[in-house]
Amino acid sequence: MSPTRDRSHSDDLLSFVRSSPSPYHVVANAAQRLEKAGFQELRETDDWAAGAEGGRYVVRAGALLAWYVPAGAPARTPFRIIGAHTDSPNLRIKPEPDTGTAGWRQIAVEVYGGVPFNTWLDRDLGVSGRLMMRDGSSRLVSVDRPLLRVPQLAIHLDGGVNEGVALDPQRHLTPLWGLGDTRPGALLGRIAGEADADVADILGWDLMLHDIQAPGYLGADEEFLVSSRLDNQISVHAGITALVAAAHAERPPAYVPVLAAFDHEEVGSGSWSGAQGPLLERVLSRSVGARGGSAEDFHRALAGGFCVSADMSHAVHPNYAERHDPDHQPLPNGGPVVKVNVNQRYATDGTGVAVFAAACERAGVPWQPFVSHNAIPCGTSIGPITSARLGVPTVDVGVPGLSMHSSRELCGAKDPGLLARVLTEFVRAG
Ligand code: CO
Numbered sequence: 001m002s003p004t005r006d007r008s009h010s011d012d013l014l015s016f017v018r019s020s021p022s023p024y025h026v027v028a029n030a031a032q033r034l035e036k037a038g039f040q041e042l043r044e045t046d047d048w049a050a051g052a053e054g055g056r057y058v059v060r061a062g063a064l065l066a067w068y069v070p071a072g073a074p075a076r077t078p079f080r081i082i083g084a085h086t087d088s089p090n091l092r093i094k095p096e097p098d099t100g101t102a103g104w105r106q107i108a109v110e111v112y113g114g115v116p117f118n119t120w121l122d123r124d125l126g127v128s129g130r131l132m133m134r135d136g137s138s139r140l141v142s143v144d145r146p147l148l149r150v151p152q153l154a155i156h157l158d159g160g161v162n163e164g165v166a167l168d169p170q171r172h173l174t175p176l177w178g179l180g181d182t183r184p185g186a187l188l189g190r191i192a193g194e195a196d197a198d199v200a201d202i203l204g205w206d207l208m209l210h211d212i213q214a215p216g217y218l219g220a221d222e223e224f225l226v227s228s229r230l231d232n233q234i235s236v237h238a239g240i241t242a243l244v245a246a247a248h249a250e251r252p253p254a255y256v257p258v259l260a261a262f263d264h265e266e267v268g269s270g271s272w273s274g275a276q277g278p279l280l281e282r283v284l285s286r287s288v289g290a291r292g293g294s295a296e297d298f299h300r301a302l303a304g305g306f307c308v309s310a311d312m313s314h315a316v317h318p319n320y321a322e323r324h325d326p327d328h329q330p331l332p333n334g335g336p337v338v339k340v341n342v343n344q345r346y347a348t349d350g351t352g353v354a355v356f357a358a359a360c361e362r363a364g365v366p367w368q369p370f371v372s373h374n375a376i377p378c379g380t381s382i383g384p385i386t387s388a389r390l391g392v393p394t395v396d397v398g399v400p401g402l403s404m405h406s407s408r409e410l411c412g413a414k415d416p417g418l419l420a421r422v423l424t425e426f427v428r429a430g
Helices: 008-018 023-036 186-194 230-248 279-289 295-303 350-363 383-390 415-428
Strands: 054-060 063-069 079-085 090-101 104-112 125-133 138-148 176-179 202-211 216-218 224-227 256-262 306-310 337-339 368-370 394-398 400-402 409-412
Touching (some): 023 063, 054 279, 079 230, 090 186, 125 186, 230 306, 230 394, 230 409, 350 415
Parallel strands (some): 337 368
Antiparallel strands (some): 104 176
16 A cells, blocks of 8 residues: 555645635634644733643734643753744735726735745635624634636737746736626625624724635645645644644653744744744743743753754755756655755754754654755745744754645645654654
8 A cells, every 4th residue: 555545644734724724724723623632722911820731822813832741841841842834925905905997896915925926817716814803802704715816818918928927916916806896895895794794893804815726636646735825834734733642642742842833934924923023932931930930940941942943845846957956856755854054044953953863763754855056045934033032953844845835836745744743753752
């Protein structure tokens, strides 16, 4: 039986991604899974002193931090942190969205993060996000029907199209969703109806578009996954898997496992729910305080700690192999990639490689080194930011894929499960 046939992890991942069209949905679905595993939510405004052992989590907008304190663990027990991000590049709805041209009703959008514009053309798009209600509550909403489309200009009207599609993000990405006059308030009215809310009670919102095509398997042996938002929901999902496994393991972990799933990585992480802010440091410090630990204990727990920053990586592209370093060409289903950039776009150093390689060895999982072509700039992740902020050694890793940031990405069907196995081993021992 081919190993790709064990689909329990990848099937579960695909259903997670499908039900998580926005960072707010990622966080809600993660919280639901953690609750089911016995984790309890803490509010940042509460006193955390009560009940310090076991699983806890904090939600701040599109970010979620979770950790598990083994019974009897001293306050200075080192942290083992899995870092990831909940957001994906997409098109987000502008404050006054109802617009139109030449008899078409359209919706004004703003580009979020590094979007390859062409990948959003001619896709059937839904709307998702959150509504902030008059009573102070927030409500998730997701319209998973074909509601909008950014139509590509026909080749007959664009003879040079195959020399390159030039798209002006202000003019050419505006989706259509009807005919007739622009009606102010029409979109929000529709969304309110979908959420069973009175539009007059919606005081604020964060709404975005998503491709409604269901995720699935692809390839001669169905050895690939194809889906939106694999970057970086693969890593969030693997991190949850590892944390839940640590909480349920027969032998308690030697560390305090932590999952830090930040928002806004795709736009530089500088926000109250992003990796550049004090969120993680503050939560970890409070978690030590809640166990009766001192500032000294907190600093010892960090000093002995380690972080794996997990984020999607590039597999070698068969049609552009020359864009990759000739001796570092990861392939799907070869195991997680360890990303190196000596200019600190990735935080990995020899120590990080050794810790991750040891976890791979214990988990029986192969891994692949990655470094970019010297003439082509590489991406980055929350790794260097988290490492610099906390002063914790960090290794950047990820599942290799193609079409990163496309509205529909591709990766190996085995790799998400392999990543989860290594992360489970990383937070447990070693
Ligand atoms: Co990413």
